[in-house]
Structures are given as structure tokens and as C-alpha cells.
Amino acid sequence: MQENFAAVYRADTAAVLEELSRTLNSIDPASLERLADEILAADQVFFVGVGRVLLSLQSVCKRLAHLGIKAHYVGEITEPAITKNDLLIVGSGSGASLFPLGIAKKARSAADCRIVHIGSNPNSEMKEIADFMVRIPVRTKFYLDDEIDSCQPMTSLFEQSLLLVGDILAKMIIEHRKLDMKGLWQYHANLE
Secondary structure, three states: OOOOHHHHHHHHHHHHHHHHHHHHHHOOHHHHHHHHHHHHHOOOEEEEOOHHHHHHHHHHHHHHHHOOOOEEEOOOOOOOOOOOOOEEEEEOOOOOOHHHHHHHHHHHHHOOOEEEEEEOOOOOHHHHOOOEEEEOOEOOOOOOOOOEOOOOOOOHHHHHHHHHHHHHHHHHHHHHOOOOOHHHHHHOOOOO
């Protein structure tokens, strides 16, 4: 592959970690606090996204379920009906992805539930649908002036940041609710 693979690996690792640190520190803590409050206030939390964003959201969904929160992703075979007492979290860097945008519109008209957009583009059509946005200001396909650039391909930095934000919020919810880490295993899958 490369003559000095180890050195390149270490340099690339440092670059990716620096990007993640810069990105996570650029997210507005007030928006994250509001998101945590919405999660805790909702009867159920639903997630929608596509591609690698969906994979990150599914991981966050699973982690919230480990905390005893009723969490689902749109399209799962056992997905229940969404109601006005629920929260829909829409993950879309651009805010223009067809499926998440359509589901947000449907949730607004069918249930008038709370909707949060986690994305990069603050000027997308999601702005008119979501109650608020948690902005992860990283490079999108639109190359907005204030986006954090990345050495990684396409939207990797967004998907990684999304997963880490979910895990950080889960940790904060555990601390807020004074949950016993050992006791959380009661919610973990046991058919493995």
C-alpha cells in the first residue's frame, strides 16, 4: 500500500481526531441541552435518515433503548405509530435528502409531534418543518462558507460526529437520571 504505512496511519488518525474534536466543540451546547430535554420529555423517540447517517442514528437509537427510552427508527418492522407526544429526530447533513424530508412532513401532518433536525445546512427546507436544529457545521455538498472542512471522504465527519453526539448525550442522560451502569444491562439484548 504505502512505504511507511505506520507513519501515514498515525498522521491520518491525528488528523481525523483533530477534526472530530474541532467539530464536537463547535456544536451549540444549548441546542444539545434542548435535544436532551426533548428526548426525556417524549413518550417515544423516532429516528429517520438514509445511508451512513441512518447507520449512525440506528446506533444512537439502540443506545437510548439501553437507557430504557422507547426508541425506534423509521422503517423497522416493529415500528409503532407516532403520536403528538413523541419526538422525531431527522438526521440529514444537507437537510434536503428526499426520504427524511418526506417523513418529517408526514410526521408534522399526521401527528404534529416534536421534530428536531440534526444537520449541517441551516438553510434547508427542514428549517420550515423542524421545531429546532442541532447544527453540526461540517462540510456538505453545498460547501457553505462556515462549514468545517475535512480531509475525509464526502460526509464521513458528519456521520462520525452524529454517532459521537448520540453517545455523549446518552452519557449525560445516564448522569442526569443517576442510572446505575451495571443496571443498564437489563435493557441489552440477551439472545446473543
